[in-house]
Amino acid sequence: MGVKLLLEKAHVENIRLYDVYRREGGYRSVEKALKTMSPDAIVEEVKKSGLRGRGGAGFPAGMKWSFIAKPEGVPRHLVCNADESEPGTFKDRYLMEFIPHLLIEGLIVSSYALGSNDTYIYIRGEYAWIVDILEQAITEAKNNGWLGKNILGSGFDCNIHVQRGAGAYICGEETALIESLEGKRGNPRIKPPFPAVKGVWDRPTVVNNVETLSAVVPIINMGGEEYAKIGVGRSTGTKLISACGNINKPGVYEIDMTISVEEFIYSDEYCGGIANGKRLKACIPGGSSVPILPANLLLKTAKGETRYMNYESLSDGGFATGSMMGSGGFIVLDEDQCVVKNTYTLARFYRHESCGQCSPCREGTGWMEKILHNIECGKGKMTDIDLLWDIQRKIEGNTICPLGDAAAWPVAAAIRHFRDEFEWHVLHPEEAQKRNYGLAHYADPIHVPV
């Protein structure tokens, strides 16, 4: 059994209710922070913990907090990014749905550290019922003196507002989220200026993921140094992984980033192996936008070492032979899945979600979708594969926000690792309609250069 920090109490009966949460040791971190620590000390503690942003990019949270500008007389804001829309990622939903007070607790401590008197939770529109859960938790917290004016006599005022989005993936990008929060069209802003300088209503703003802010609670409770001892290297603490796809036990798992990918997929404690006794073909280890990996490269790095479930190990080998930790949406594909169809589905998603602001992403995502649709329907040409590669290359890095990259990477990785499956689709269009390419050589041991 690995260490559990976030989900430790998630299955206590009625933990959603304040009384139960408090009885189980909830809101201790607020007491500790507001009574004994200064805001800077909290930032320092988070820095020491080595906590990295859990939303996908993995940027050190303490560092992000220390960048916030502090001009005199200008209010600062903390915004919680609960616009979890990445296909395959559902960890924040789990946290907010089952243990909402953990997020509220983390938000109070973080707001105190950043000096945010008005803190916002921007939640995706589809999580309609979670809004009610959060609102109830906020009301309970307020009634018990954890929110409002002069919390615990510290002189610190804090209110938390829940804002529902309208269900756009792009509003998970922090500047688009800020625009949407302000009531505008959710178009990402051009950086710089960064939100830490000019965010919501041009005020300094920090945007953090739900899981990141929840992780502040154990950091304050146990101390940053203690927290940093969990995990390995720069991947400290625990990470929620939402596993889905062809596995026996889909769900949200808390791991301490020291286990291997193989253990995570096959051990009964986590995914419980591939469903129906089939074999593993491929996996998207960090949510739909990170590169897909074939089974052989997923379990072992190109150097032949075991791959672990942490930031460094998953990205070992760069994009040529590695992937990314991303937001922790672990999507497993078994031998009967078609990578072409999977890539087409993802391309369709990104085409639909592109905000249409900058041209490479607006036009390129639609083009890629159309080509992939052709290949999938047996109307593809050999040159289409190279064309796809060229299109993704021209989108990547040339857009305002990372959505362009997110749309380009899955296509690039699918072609890079599964090119023969694409070619098979093109060469045998009729057969490709009837059966799948199968596992082929994707699980064969890789040749390790000596």
Next chain:
Amino acid sequence: MSEQPLFKVTIDNITIEVPAGTTILQAARKIGGEVAPPAMCYYSKLQGSGGKCRTCLVEVSKGSEKDPRPMPKLVASCRTTVMDGMEVKNITSPKVQDARAGVVEFLLLNHPLDCPICDQAGECHLQDLSYEHGKEGTRFEFQKRTFHKVDLGDKIQLHMTRCILCYRCVFTADQLTKEREHGVLDRGDHAQIATFIQKNLQNDFIGNVIDVCPVGALTDKTFRFKNRVWFTKPVDAHRNCSNPDCCGEVQLWMRGDEVFRVTARKDEWGEIKEASNGKTGWICNECRFEKKDVKDWVIEGPTKVNRHSVISQGHYVGVTKPNETFSAVMKGRDPKLLMDIHSVSEVNKPNIELSLLDRPAHSTDFNQS
């Protein structure tokens, strides 16, 4: 402005000093010529514009004197300010050229390329851009996105199919008029400029959206299909407009004595010029749509048009046609091949750079000095 420090910035190996806060694009425009990156969405007179079309991407090979690291990605030059000692590569960077060709291809994917029937042809930024950076042919083998034409009021027509979503018209309406009645609906490649539920655009200055539109998406209904821009002759003119925000300085597009179209005056970057009173040269709808008679205007003289522009084809200014016929000059010989001997001829003084002239070369050009 004197207290602002001057920053040294090198663009394509040309160094220039600009005040702090200048964008790379503005610095490059100061140098001029090919060094200035093309811009489809940026409009210096509109706040917040730029960054969207990605045609002005440049490579920053040295961040600044203090922090010489190169920037990891190509940056949008219209929204990136210069730093002291910055080194920028535009036409000297193959990466930039490659990315720009990609952007042009993307912009043209859903563009109908109906230039032969488009009123913007001849003064279309997208046309210029694709001539300069685009490729022949397309790799796009699917149906293009289409929309129905929509009348925005009785003077402006919106043809969304041609739109490249530069957002310039949205910014114009936002910043020039009292209330904005149009914006962007939907997202992705089906996003469109629209007035919600087909409202009319009725605003004194809304006509300016036609001028800022880089393509033929917003066209002047009083001019549609009346003439091609290169058949009309631009003439500078002004009138005393009663609207206090209107500068009254315009270009009349004439053919004979007939005024076909009235637009604001534009500078070499295709943007509205500053008026003589220092204001930005926006003009009101009355000047643009109603005053189509020469008598309404005080004519200042023909607009100086760059001779490379298609608009100047056929009507050079102040040029006398040579009297000799070609055969007389050739003394009856009938050449099979004509070639430019200017660069090799000693007689014609090759040190005189003909491309610097904004008109055809004349004997006086060779006789001076």
